[in-house]
Amino acid sequence: MIDAAVRALSQILSPPMRSILWRSIGMALALVAVLAIGLQRLMSWLATEGAGWAEATLGPTSHTPLDVLSWIISIAAGLGVVFGGILLMPAITSLVASLFVDEVADHVEREHYPAERPGVALPMGLALREGTKTAALTILVYLIALPFVFLAGAGFLVFFIATAWLLGREYFELAAMRFRPPYEAKAMRRDNASTIFAAGLIIAAFVSIPIVNFATPLFGMAFMVHMHKRLSGSRPELIERRTSVPYV
Template identity: 80%
Template sequence: MLDAAVKALSQILSPPMRTILWRSIGLALVLVTVLAVGLQRLLSWLAENGETWAEAMLGPGFHATLNVLAWIISIAAGLGVVLGGIFLMPAITSLVASVFVDDVADHVEREHYPAELPGTALPLGVAIPEGAKTALLTILVYLIALPFVFVAGAGFIAFFIATAWLLGREYFELAAMRFRSPAEAKAMRKENAAIVFTAGLIIAAFVSIPIVNLATPLFGMAFMVHMHKRLSGPRPELIEQARRREVSAR
């Protein structure tokens, strides 16, 4: 598993991957910006309207106090958006990964498994809904775990474990679906749940590193391509198909 992680890490820095890396980072930054701006405006609107409602209830004598309180809430909301963007990075990278899944997998398979038949590209109609489901599930799990942040750091442990399970699950299934049906990919993931979760812990550690986590879609996908290959074991039929295709190409 560590060997697979090292191979994935080294490959995302290779020249063939750099174009995908920059495109992935660009899309992630766009999504983070849209999310941050949307949340900031929503929270500011709530603070302003809350101030108006409170002044109407308490009277104009509380105007200065309510104005200061609204200002403090707006600042807190801005900080909350920044922290929220950090916590929601796994959800954002899930969406990004669904867009670049085949680009990354193709590079990994060509470099490390040239003797085997490459996987079949996933239609965007399959990959993007999978990424969206994982992103929404991530947000839901984080909202459930949020209250525990204030209980001796238990929330951060819950966040980490949830991230490992969610990202391990998504990246493995995306890698497996290049060779299997969605139902078969999910069944394989369940059969190897402990190994996939342990691999997910490595991805969770990667996505926890600020700035570096923008490369999570590439690292997570490359890593799970290796894991799927190793869990699948030798597949003579893929090697034979690749040999036949090479012969016919000549």
């Protein structure tokens, strides 16, 4: 597993991957910007129009408390944009990964498994559906865990475990569905649940590192391509050694 992670990490910086890396970073930044603008607009509305509506409903005696609340919301708007972008990065990278799954997998398979049958590109609709589903589940789990953040950091532990399970699940199934039907990919994931969760912990650690986490779609997909090959019985070191022997 560590060897697979090292292979994935070294390959995402290779020249063939750089184009995908920059495009995935651009897509992730665009999604973060949309999220930040939406959150800022919501907070601004609560601090202005929302406060005016509340004062009209509650009466003039509520003016001072509402002014204090508006001030707090205004500060929260700035902090919320930053915190929200960091917190939802796993959901953002899930969506981005669904767009680049086949490009990343193709590069990994060509470099490390040249003697094996290449995978079949996933239909874009299927990949997007899986990415959207994982992103939605991530947001739902995070909203449920959010109240526990203030209980001795228990929420952050829940976030980390949930991220490991969700991202490990998504990336492995995307890698596996290039070689088998979706129901078989999901069954293989369930049969190897503990191994895939352990691999998901590595992806969760990667996505928790600021700035570096923009490369999560490449790292996660490349990593799980290796994991799927290993669980399928492939041995890349043997393949590489065999293909390096000259023909006599």
